[in-house]
Amino acid sequence: MTATATDTLSLLLERAEGERDAAARALHTAGAQAEAARAQHGELAGYRQDYQQRWTQSFAQGTTMSLVGCYQSFGQRLNQAVDTQGHVANHADQRLLRAREALRQAELRVAALRQLIARRQADAAKAAQRREQRATDEFAARAHLRRTAHA
Template identity: 60%
Template sequence: MSSSNLQALTVLLERAEAERDEALRHLQEAQARANAARNQHDQLAQYRTDYRSRWSQEFAQRTTVQLLGCYQNFGQRLDQAIGQQSGIADYADQRLTAARDTLRERELRVASVRKLIERRRAETLRTQLRQEQRATDEQAARAASRGGNPMSRLVA
């Protein structure tokens, strides 16, 4: 393989690695966003549970129609907020899945380019070895045609 071909493949590998590194960064950011969205959803749901528990105790002691209306109104808004946060968390999970898929594709590309470089280097090595073997065979044939076995000179 010529050095220009190897250099081109090396540049391709560097670009693929940079794209993979960028995909990894995006994955980490998506993971952080998904975790934050889930945590916020969980906090809102826990708050709703605590809120209902507190107000159940309050209603057992005393209540008014006006107080009951406020409780129901706030509870509905809290349920809406939890629903919205659930949607945000689901979307963040979808983005996380997409980021994982992208990273997997980028890692596969890096591995493919590395494998290609490895194959080209092995091919170049085989070609060099064949050329060296051919040159050695030709040299041995010339020596044999010049006057005998070159090994017989070493024994004598």
């Protein structure tokens, strides 16, 4: 394998490894964001459940219509917040899946380039071995001719 081909493949491998490392960092970031989004969704849903339980107890004791209106208004906004955060968490999970796939593809590219480099190096070693064997055979043949010519 020529030095230029080796340099080119090494450069491609280095670039692919850089892309793989970037994909790994992106996966880590996406994982942290997805986890945070799911946690926030869980907290909001838990708060909504607590809020509903408190108001159910308050209604049992009697309350005014203005407080009922406040409860309903805040409850609607809380439901919207929970729903919105659920969508955010779903999108974060989708980004996480895409990041995981991007990392897998980047790792496949690195592995393929490493395999190609190893194959090319093995081919170059075989070619060098054949050249050396040919030179040795030629040297032995000339030596034999010289011996037979002198005899």
